[in-house]
Amino acid sequence: MTRHVAILGGGCAGLSLAAKASAMPDTRIMVIEHPDYKTAKDHNWGCWAVDGMQAAHQMARKTWYRWAIYSEKKAVVQTAQHYPYMAISSAAWKGHCRITAKRQGVEFRSVRLSHIDQDQTGFRLVADQPLPDCHHIADSRTPDIPQGIMLQHFRGVEILAENPVFDPDCAVLMDFRCDQSRGIHFIYVLPYSPHQALIESTMFTPHPQEDAFYDHAITRYCEDIIKTGKRQVLRREAGIIPMGFLRPRDDRLDAIGGNGGAIRPSSGYAFTFIQRQIDEAMLHYQQKGELRFSSPHQRIDLWMDKVFLTVLRHRPDVAPMLFSHVASALNGDEMALFMSGLATSRIRLKIIMAMPKWPFLRAMFSGLGQRV
Ligand SMILES: Cc1cc2nc3c(=O)[nH]c(=O)nc-3n(C[C@H](O)[C@H](O)[C@H](O)COP(=O)(O)OP(=O)(O)OC[C@H]3O[C@@H](n4cnc5c(N)ncnc54)[C@H](O)[C@@H]3O)c2cc1C
Numbered sequence: 001m002t003r004h005v006a007i008l009g010g011g012c013a014g015l016s017l018a019a020k021a022s023a024m025p026d027t028r029i030m031v032i033e034h035p036d037y038k039t040a041k042d043h044n045w046g047c048w049a050v051d052g053m054q055a056a057h058q059m060a061r062k063t064w065y066r067w068a069i070y071s072e073k074k075a076v077v078q079t080a081q082h083y084p085y086m087a088i089s090s091a092a093w094k095g096h097c098r099i100t101a102k103r104q105g106v107e108f109r110s111v112r113l114s115h116i117d118q119d120q121t122g123f124r125l126v127a128d129q130p131l132p133d134c135h136h137i138a139d140s141r142t143p144d145i146p147q148g149i150m151l152q153h154f155r156g157v158e159i160l161a162e163n164p165v166f167d168p169d170c171a172v173l174m175d176f177r178c179d180q181s182r183g184i185h186f187i188y189v190l191p192y193s194p195h196q197a198l199i200e201s202t203m204f205t206p207h208p209q210e211d212a213f214y215d216h217a218i219t220r221y222c223e224d225i226i227k228t229g230k231r232q233v234l235r236r237e238a239g240i241i242p243m244g245f246l247r248p249r250d251d252r253l254d255a256i257g258g259n260g261g262a263i264r265p266s267s268g269y270a271f272t273f274i275q276r277q278i279d280e281a282m283l284h285y286q287q288k289g290e291l292r293f294s295s296p297h298q299r300i301d302l303w304m305d306k307v308f309l310t311v312l313r314h315r316p317d318v319a320p321m322l323f324s325h326v327a328s329a330l331n332g333d334e335m336a337l338f339m340s341g342l343a344t345s346r347i348r349l350k351i352i353m354a355m356p357k358w359p360f361l362r363a364m365f366s367g368l369g370q371r372v
Pocket residue numbers: 008009010011012013014032033034037038043044045046047113140141142237238239240241256257258259268269270271272274
């Protein structure tokens with residue numbers, strides 16, 4: 001019997017799943033998009049090229065085997081032997097997935113869904129156009145973000161600088177030499193050449209700032225810290241990523257992507273975890289013949305993230321020191337594995353040993369019941 005699967009939302013997770021249609025024989029897949037949600041502007045997905053990320057690695061715009069974390073007090077540079085950091089164009093990845101999915105017979109529909117009815121045989125999608133009933137729904141629509149949770153919010157520009165100030169072999173993951181007066185704030189730099197880089201002003205706080213704050217931070221960084229000289233802006237990007245534990249949008253449906261808990265709570269990284277969530281679901285399909293999605297994170301990582309987020313929320317002043325300590329304790333490949341959810345117990349122990357004990361003990365015993 002042919003099983004009908006609807007994927008709600010054609011973003012990173014929806015399209016990455018649709019591109020795997022041929023791994024789900026006897027299945028007809030339809031991606032349901034919403035006409036009012038315009039295709040998001042092109043932006044970068046930064047992540048590490050760990051095992052399982054080969055397809056993205058092949059499409060990467062650039063990879064870096066070195067990366068740095070700067071605070072006022074020190075610079076930590078990590079070098080990887082096996083797992084470089086990489087930048088993937090969201091437009092290129094989504095375009096590739098869309099074409100691959102269409103070649104495999106996936107249908108795309110743009111409709112306004114009003115509600116979903118469920119009975120023993122499956123789901124009825126009620127929309128402004130008729131849609132076929134389906135047996136299974138993978139829901140990647142953006143989840144609701146609870147008020148007051150920690151957010152990663154950023155604005156950035158890709159620039160051409162007058163002076164050759166960028167080291168194209170070393171990405172800057174965090175540079176805390178910027179205004180810390182409103183909470184955790186750092187500059188992120190992806191250098192594409194000595195003259196060209198993406199520079200983002202990024203904050204971890206519950207409330208986004210006005211645009212001028214990020215723009216001013218980037219200007220100060222370019223002029224006072226790295227001394228770019230004149231700059232030409234090539235493109236801009238901005239975003240808000242929830243850091244925390246979200247409820248799926250509809251409990252009756254299988255949730256995927258950010259809606260399915262794929263965003264790593266302590267970092268906001270999601271691309272790797274979305275690919276892992278889908279790969280694991282495909283493996284399950286091959287073995288059991290049914291589609292099932294689960295969290296791509298290990299429980300111990302979620303527990304460590306909760307403690308870490310509690311510390312960040314209550315002691316934002318220690319953030320530059322914490323991130324520098326983690327980076328100092330690990331080599332590049334260990335950092336890549338940890339950030340990608342593939343840490344061994346030895347790597348986790350190194351991180352725990354590197355942390356100042358007092359704020360973490362307080363977070364473990366007093367803050368865990370609170371919203372992060
Ligand atoms: C600007 C930006 C930069 C990021 N950078 C990184 C990074 O460097 N590294 C990293 O790992 N992660 C990054 N992330 C986080 C994460 O990877 C992305 O948010 C990723 O796109 C999440 O994929 P998703 O499919 O869950 O959600 P989305 O890609 O947002 O897709 C959700 C889809 O649902 C659609 N939708 C919403 N409502 C409806 C509806 N009612 N009906 C139908 N469709 C609907 C939307 O239009 C969208 O297409 C970034 C996020 C942003 C926004």
